[in-house]
Amino acid sequence: MQLKLSAFRLPFAPLLLIAPFFLWGTAMVAMKGVIPHTTPLFMAGVRLLPAGVLILIVAALMDRSQPQGWAAWLWITLFALVDGTLFQGFLAEGLVRTSAGLGSVMIDSQPLAVALLSLWLFQEHIGFWGWLGLGLGVTGISLIGLPDEWILHFFDSGVNATVGNWQDLFASGEWLMLLAALSMAVGTVLIRFVCKYTDPVTATGWHMIIGGLPLWGISSVLESQQWQNLVAADWIALSYATIFGSAIAYGLFFYFASSGSLTSLSSLTFLTPVFALLFGNLFLSEVLSSLQWTGVFLTLISIYLINQRDTLSGKQNIASVEENTTTQQPTVLEASAKKSNPVTLSLRESEPEISP
Template identity: 65%
Template sequence: MALTPSTPKPLWRLPIIISPFFLWGTAMVAMKGVIPDTAPFFLATMRLLPAGGLVLIAAMIMGRSFEVSWRGWFWIAFFGLVDGTLFQGFLAQGLVRTGAGLGSVMIDSQPLAVALMARWLFQEQVGALGWLGLAIGLAGITLLGLPDEWVISFFQGHFTLSEVPADGLMLLQLLFDQGEWLMLMAALSMAVGTILIRYVAQEADPVVATGWHMMLGGLPLAALSLIGEPQPWAGISLTGWGAIAYSTIFGSAIAYGVFFFLASRGNLTSLSALTFLTPVFALLFGNLFLGEVLSPLQTLGVSFTIVSIYLINQRETLTQWVLSKWQLLHEPPVESKS
């Protein structure tokens, strides 16, 4: 089931392939709506532990193999630490400090990292258009992640190093307090997790491994919540519990189960690049339900990021189109016979 852009896909498969990105985008909005009434580590725990149990139950009903070697448990535990604990931890903390739509765009910068790692580890071809997309994406992430005043000062020629805190710890605190950099760390964690599923799938069933990695990844987050977040459930309304249930069942159990099953079989660069759909859904629903508005520079950064991921995902199709046009322009004219 190759997921390269040049492979035609039956129409009935398209909703399945697109579903994780729709569910992630809408779950981001649901999480942002409930996070003022709870605590980030508790919310991250609720996205992982119950969802992992649901995935394992579904795998049992589907009759999937639960046999895992000791080497497989190592990969699953590492997978759980990176894509479970780190990803959901950074995501929940980042949502406290940024909007759902902008946060989703930062999260979905991870195809840039996936493309580089897949090229290095699995020799997946990126191509000229892919590298162009990566460059545009880096520009977009810069516009999203740096303070607007830094970017404006730089292009006006007034930016000096005096505007950057001299103390490295103060600089890190400034960037992480914004939330966007926490989202970038979450994106890198998910990118590594996307790569790891290839190794995990060699030792265990990918759906079963997805369930176990959620369970194992949720345990450290649950411990952090118990230690530092007293009664984080006390202020959650019935609507809030509904948002958590949606994020757990649809945004985690179903979305991650489908995504990592596909990632274990298809082209990682192309599949991961489809996440350009996620910020579109998150920005749309964030605007409708949360009234979120981006600054002009952040909007430009969003545009760069989406263009970047589109170029990466469609690089083979676009390259073939350019080559066909080039050949037509340079074909010798056909002489007419009188």
């Protein structure tokens, strides 16, 4: 994979990469029954604020450094407003106004935006196989999330016959899901700049707290009956979404996003609707259609193509040299030219170490 895990030296290290998307998918299943009993902005704040506190407690136990200086707090605040307030706010409001299937397709299409931003800002190599994988991924999640009748009607009647349907959908709230996807994409890229000034784990915790406060503030003014209708099962679902779907999932995701290939990491977002669909089938007796199974298959192929794009194109060595040049780390050639000082060899930026 493009994401390097050799520094972990753990047999289950690849599972850590998949964990955020597994937790997000299962959290969506857990939240399905909560949404009718609460308000969107309050629910968004619950997913952020307590989770941020938990992350900071873990960061303190791990002896992670706290942000220092105005530059660090400026980047964290920007990160919080984009990925915290805007993303969670648009997502929560969009879930209320749109169907779960279409909303999932739109929110999980953000790897395309991440790929474009990474190509522009960090010159990440994508290539033919990468773009093919991204296309298959969007196709796969569309087959998973969109109603079968929409897809069949599209092929029966053509593009022009469905334009009116899409216009009606965007008038109802899908544009909020699109804004949420773009906010998450920008937030994924911003973590690279944040980590130039502070630790990624503590930055994630603070950004969730700072980003959650405006959500609760707006909720207190515009919303009512935020928690009065919640029952014990709803609080259990909220707790799962907060601890596992936010604190652990976002902590891992942004830790990985602070280094390595953003395109490869973001492509794993395509797994989120797959997990949501599979666990919906397991716990809610939701039946998968043949088109949805086809979407699952295409999604898995897309992730393989994106993460193996350099190997498939035969440009793995070239990509490694370009990555070393971009991160300004010593290459093998430079190390061999400095035989008198062999300790200049170091792990690349894409091989993070977890502090004990």
